[in-house]
Amino acid sequence: MDTLFSPVHDDSRCADTPRLMRELDAQGWGLLPGLISAEDCAALKALWPNDQEFRNHIHMARHGFGRGEYKYFSYPLPPLIQALRRDLYEILAPIANRWNAYMDIATRYPLHHDDFLARCHEAGQVRPTPLLLRYHEGDYNCLHQDLYGEHVFPLQVVMLLSEPNEDFTGGELVLTEQRPRMQSRAEVVPLHRGDAAVIAVHHRPVRGVRGNYRVTMRHGVSPIRTGERFSAGIIFHDAA
Numbered sequence: 385m386d387t388l389f390s391p392v393h394d395d396s397r398c399a400d401t402p403r404l405m406r407e408l409d410a411q412g413w414g415l416l417p418g419l420i421s422a423e424d425c426a427a428l429k430a431l432w433p434n435d436q437e438f439r440n441h442i443h444m445a446r447h448g449f450g451r452g453e454y455k456y457f458s459y460p461l462p463p464l465i466q467a468l469r470r471d472l473y474e475i476l477a478p479i480a481n482r483w484n485a486y487m488d489i490a491t492r493y494p495l496h497h498d499d500f501l502a503r504c505h506e507a508g509q510v511r512p513t514p515l516l517l518r519y520h521e522g523d524y525n526c527l528h529q530d531l532y533g534e535h536v537f538p539l540q541v542v543m544l545l546s547e548p549n550e551d552f553t554g555g556e557l558v559l560t561e562q563r564p565r566m567q568s569r570a571e572v573v574p575l576h577r578g579d580a581a582v583i584a585v586h587h588r589p590v591r592g593v594r595g596n597y598r599v600t601m602r603h604g605v606s607p608i609r610t611g612e613r614f615s616a617g618i619i620f621h622d623a624a
């Protein structure tokens with residue numbers, strides 16, 4: 385899985401960082417097309433039955449989260465997930481800091497993930513949050529926010545590991561945003577296998593006539609109509 389490094393370190397990918405920033409600022413989410421290879425998608429899916437890779441197995445229906453399953457990885461994370469979590473954090477921390485400045489939130493994020501994790505761990509948020517998700521026909525993921533304690537990194541990454549219209553139909557990643565005193569707006573994120581979306585965890589800044597204001601974001605997955613859909617999530621804060 386060492387090949388997993390290449391996308392983030394590839395120059396063409398780095399050159400896309402300004403585009404990612406523009407997308408995030410304009411809509412609260414942005415794409416990282418082809419972040420991981422088809423082989424890496426297959427390797428991640430193949431981890432599903434390996435219980436020693438995971439700390440917890442959640443059946444979403446039992447908690448009212450929707451229908452389908454997910455598993456939180458344990459430490460040490462698989463090398464690909466570990467590398468992506470560290471490298472993507474470094475790309476996203478400056479954006480997160482700018483967003484907090486726009487939203488008048490005092491918190492600033494260190495530029496390296498290890499330092500941010502140390503902050504989480506000191507506060508008792510020590511459990512790893514990256515996860516692998518599996519959905520079958522009829523499964524779905526209710527709109528939610530991945531908050532796991534006081535410390536929150538405001539951006540997260542969702543990687544699609546299956547190919548729409550080949551491996552599954554339906555099952556779209558859906559984002560909603562709720563603006564003060566307005567009705568909610570929904571958007572579908574177009575992903576192919578190997579693509580990732582960077583999404584806001586709970587808030588994003590929107591420029592208004594009287595300055596910036598805070599919009600509440602949620603994400604979920606629409607029902608899978610046919611087939612099997614795998615995804616993986618990278619959340620940068622750890623859980624209490």
Ligand SMILES: O=C(O)CCC(=O)C(=O)O
Nearest residue numbers: 517542557605615616617
């Ligand atoms: O399956 C998906 O696309 C969404 C997964 C999710 O909720 C997450 O990674 O936090």
Ligand SMILES: [Fe+2]
Nearest residue numbers: 528530603617
């Ligand atoms: Fe989520």
